[in-house]
Amino acid sequence: MNKWRGNPWAILAVLSLGFFMTLLDLTIVNIAIPDMVGRLDASLDQILWVVNAYALALAVLLITAGRLGDLRGKKTLYLSGVGLFTLASLACGLAQGPGQLIAFRAIQGIGAAMLIPQTLSMIIEVFPAEKRGAALGVWGATAGLSGAVGPSFGGLLVSRLDWRWIFFVNVPIGVLVIAAGLVVMPAAKRTVRHRFDVPGVVLASISLFCLAFGLIEGEKYDWNGLIQAMIAVAVVTMAIFLVYQRGQQDNEPLVPFELFRERGFTLINFVGVAVSFGIVGLSLPLTIYLQSVLGFSAVKAGLLMLPLAAGAVISAGPAGVLSQRLGGKYILMAGLTAFGGGMVWVAAAAGAGSGGGVVIAPLFVTGLGAGCTFTPMASEVMRNVPARLSGAASGVNNALRQVGSVLAAAVVGAVLQARLASSLREQAQQRAGEIPAAYRDRFVQGFDQTGGHLEIGGGSRPANLPADVAHRVEVVAAQVFGHGFVDAMRPTIFVSAGVLLAGLIACLFVRSVRGPSANPHGLPVSDEELAAQRG
Numbered sequence: 001m002n003k004w005r006g007n008p009w010a011i012l013a014v015l016s017l018g019f020f021m022t023l024l025d026l027t028i029v030n031i032a033i034p035d036m037v038g039r040l041d042a043s044l045d046q047i048l049w050v051v052n053a054y055a056l057a058l059a060v061l062l063i064t065a066g067r068l069g070d071l072r073g074k075k076t077l078y079l080s081g082v083g084l085f086t087l088a089s090l091a092c093g094l095a096q097g098p099g100q101l102i103a104f105r106a107i108q109g110i111g112a113a114m115l116i117p118q119t120l121s122m123i124i125e126v127f128p129a130e131k132r133g134a135a136l137g138v139w140g141a142t143a144g145l146s147g148a149v150g151p152s153f154g155g156l157l158v159s160r161l162d163w164r165w166i167f168f169v170n171v172p173i174g175v176l177v178i179a180a181g182l183v184v185m186p187a188a189k190r191t192v193r194h195r196f197d198v199p200g201v202v203l204a205s206i207s208l209f210c211l212a213f214g215l216i217e218g219e220k221y222d223w224n225g226l227i228q229a230m231i232a233v234a235v236v237t238m239a240i241f242l243v244y245q246r247g248q249q250d251n252e253p254l255v256p257f258e259l260f261r262e263r264g265f266t267l268i269n270f271v272g273v274a275v276s277f278g279i280v281g282l283s284l285p286l287t288i289y290l291q292s293v294l295g296f297s298a299v300k301a302g303l304l305m306l307p308l309a310a311g312a313v314i315s316a317g318p319a320g321v322l323s324q325r326l327g328g329k330y331i332l333m334a335g336l337t338a339f340g341g342g343m344v345w346v347a348a349a350a351g352a353g354s355g356g357g358v359v360i361a362p363l364f365v366t367g368l369g370a371g372c373t374f375t376p377m378a379s380e381v382m383r384n385v386p387a388r389l390s391g392a393a394s395g396v397n398n399a400l401r402q403v404g405s406v407l408a409a410a411v412v413g414a415v416l417q418a419r420l421a422s423s424l425r426e427q428a429q430q431r432a433g434e435i436p437a438a439y440r441d442r443f444v445q446g447f448d449q450t451g452g453h454l455e456i457g458g459g460s461r462p463a464n465l466p467a468d469v470a471h472r473v474e475v476v477a478a479q480v481f482g483h484g485f486v487d488a489m490r491p492t493i494f495v496s497a498g499v500l501l502a503g504l505i506a507c508l509f510v511r512s513v514r515g516p517s518a519n520p521h522g523l524p525v526s527d528e529e530l531a532a533q534r535g
Contacts, residue, residue, distance in 0.1 A: 008126045010184040012135055015119040016142045018082050018177045021170055022112035023146035024153070025054060025089075030283045031154035031302055032163040034291045039163065042098040048413040051284075053102045055409060056212055057109025058116070059402035060205045063254055064197075066117035066398075074118040074125070075185045079178055081114025086174025093167035116398055126186075141316040141375060149309040150283070155302020200254035203241035208403065210234035215410035259393050267506045268381040269400045271332060274503030275339070275373050276404030281412045281496020282343050282366065285489040286350075286359070293482045294356055304356045304363075311367020320375040328376035329510045335372025336507065340500035342366030347493040352482035380510070408496065415495055419488035427484040434476050443473060 004010045033047050069077045088108040095101035120139065127135045157165040211234035218227045245253050260266045283305075290301035315335075323331045345362035381397050425444075432440040 004184045005186065007184060008131070008135070010180075011126050011186075012123060012138060014177060014180045014184055015078070015122055016138060017173065017180075018078065018115055019119045019139070020142050020146045021173050021177070022058075022085060022116060023142075024150050025108065025112070025170070028150040028154035028166050029054075030150070030287045031291075031305075032158045032166050033284075033288060035158050035163040036098075036101075040095075040098050040101070046098040046102070048409065049102050050098065050105055052212055052409050052413075053106040054109040054112070055402055055405045056208060057106045058113045059399055059405070060201070060208055061110060061113035062117055062399040062402060063396060064201050065113045065115075066121070068114070069118045069121060074122050075181070078115045078118040078122070078185075079181050081111045081116075081118070082174050082177050082181070083111070084114065085111030086171055086178075087111075089167045089170035089174065093164040120398070122185075139378060141313075141320075141371075145309070145312060145316070152302040152306045152309055155297075155299045155305070159297045159299030159302075197248060197254040200241065200245060200248070203237055203244060204254065207234045207237040207241060210237065211407075212410045215407075215414045218414055255396060259396060262384050264383055264510050265381055265393065267510050268332075268377055269397060270506050271336070271373070271503040272377055272381070272397065272401045273404030273407070274336070274499045274506075275370070275377070276401055277408040277411075277496045277499040278339050278343065278370070280405060280408035281493060281499075282346065284409065284412055285416055285492050286346065289350060289485060289489055290356060290359075293352060293485050294354075296356060300356070304359065307360050307364035308367040308370070311364045311369075312371035313367075315368045315371030316375060319372040320379075323376045323379060328380040329507055331372050331376045332380070332510075333504055333507045335369045335376070336500050336504040338365055338369025339373065340369070340497045340504070342369055343493050343497045343500070347490045347497075350486060350489065352479070352486045408499075412492055412496060416488055416492045419491055420485060423484040423487040424480060427480040427487070431476050431480055435472050443476070 029051055036042060036047055036050065065077065065081070085108055088104050088111055091104040092101055092108060095104055123135050123139060154166050157169060210230045214227050214230035214234065221227050245255050246257065248254075249257055286305070287301060290296045290304060296304070319331050319335065342362045342365035345365065346359050349358040349362055351358075381393075428444045432444050435443055
């Protein structure tokens with residue numbers, strides 16, 4: 001097997017498999033939300049923390065982990081991250097309550113943060129410049145595919161087994177990645193010793209945690225003083241972080257401000273955040289809609305989302321080729337248009353009494369759009385970044401995308417809960433006339449008291465009712481939840497589509513450059529080349 005050691009394509013396969021496994025966990029959990037709510041006796045806001053604990057730990061630690069790879073060796077950190085992620089996945093599958101699951105998901109996020117920055121750095125190291133574009137295309141397509149297939153694969157596991165297997169499945173994959181990595185990856189190298197910006201890490205962590213907590217729990221606590229204080233702390237801490245980072249620019253800062261002087265880098269990073277909003281903003285409400293409103297099993301819901309994955313797979317490859325011929329800017333704009341348009345189409349087509357088939361075509365269009373975003377973003381974001389900052393730029397890029405996922409899940413969850421609380425009350429009041437008069441007030445109060453602590457499937461039902469009345473209450477309650485959730489889902493999806501529109505507008509200000517990335521993750525750009533590109 002020694003002939004495989006150092007083979008770039010074998011290394012890329014190992015890196016892509018680990019990368020795929022970690023990004024898959026950002027979306028695969030969504031399909032299991034109804035199952036976890038029931039089996040763990042958890043609330044929707046608790047399950048949202050299961051989603052966000054992983055993304056938050058991942059986002060906060062990405063840049064620091066990238067520096068650790070330079071210090072301890074990329075192979076060492078990559079395989080250590082895979083090992084920690086695998087053990088945490090096993091622990092998640094064995095969790096006995098929502099609190100344990102949230103804690104183990106955070107540890108999963110730490111493992112993912114250790115390995116993700118090393119994937120891009122090692123691709124840069126092992127591939128020659130002329131093949132780096134193709135390898136980068138595989139890396140970008142892996143990112144897109146992971147988000148698209150998560151719901152389908154998760155639905156199959158949840159239906160055939162149960163929610164725990166969305167975590168157990170990572171164990172054999174992790175073991176395979178470690179075994180293959182030990183065989184094909186070159187020996188770990190210790191390169192440049194970096195200073196760790198501990199105050200920067202602490203300040204960024206506090207700010208992100210307080211912001212996510214405030215947004216996720218705001219509706220539950222009726223946006224009281226605690227929530228307002230958390231958001232205020234997030235804003236103040238972020239301001240302190242930026243001031244502190246400004247003073248550290250000559251001393252290996254956590255975020256080099258020089259990166260953001262390049263307009264393309266700044267704008268494409270914003271587009272990456274917008275794409276994260278699109279993925280989370282569609283998958284979270286749609287999986288609940290398919291299962292809890294239409295009553296589909298997890299596997300059927302996952303199969304109905306396969307057109308999303310199919311569209312992404314079909315368009316990802318051609319998008320990379322067309323980006324070189326036409327320019328990544330235009331492919332990104334086309335992709336964002338189809339992505340956002342497909343989401344709006346999904347929201348318009350979905351109804352409380354419609355069949356699942358109405359979302360197939362719009363999901364396919366959405367997938368085509370998503371597939372046209374990942375590879376162009378991966379190549380365009382590093383264009384014109386100085387070679388000495390390529391490692392930091394990779395870390396910042398990955399971190400901002402994950403911050404986008406955290407913010408997206410927090411914002412989408414907050415909007416969904418707020419709209420659902422309101423729409424359930426409205427629907428209960430409108431439909432209360434369909435049940436006997438003696439029970440109407442209790443029926444409406446059952447939904448009115450849900451507030452921000454919502455149970456998927458409806459509100460509280462009056463107990464100790466005659467059999468015929470109880471049956472009628474159940475039927476009407478299901479109608480209340482179905483119509484109420486659809487009424488809440490539409491504006492939730494529109495919020496994410498609006499963020500995608502902002503990303504589309506940002507693309508208008510990206511310089512148009514054809515051909516491969518002028519600086520494919522590490523190659524210096526001469527003044528003449530830079531001047532030629534900028535026209």
